[in-house]
Amino acid sequence: MSRTGGGVPDKICAGCGRPFAWRKKWARCWEEVRYCSAACREGRYQAATAAAEKRRKGA
Numbered sequence: 253m254s255r256t257g258g259g260v261p262d263k264i265c266a267g268c269g270r271p272f273a274w275r276k277k278w279a280r281c282w283e284e285v286r287y288c289s290a291a292c293r294e295g296r297y298q299a300a301t302a303a304a305e306k307r308r309k310g311a
């Protein structure tokens with residue numbers, strides 16, 4: 253669910269698979285943003301990814 257309120261769509265993080273909202277720091281590169289955090293971008297989010305997978309299957 254988006255709460256950005258500015259008509260900017262959420263994206264799905266390529267690292268953890270969870271939706272994340274536009275942030276001001278991404279104003280100039282939002283089209284290129286694929287990860288919700290530096291941890292995801294650097295592949296340090298495996299634990300959370302596994303948790304997200306488990307959650308998805310469990311749901």
Ligand SMILES: [Zn+2]
Pocket residue numbers: 265266267268269270287288289292297
């Ligand atoms: Zn992420």
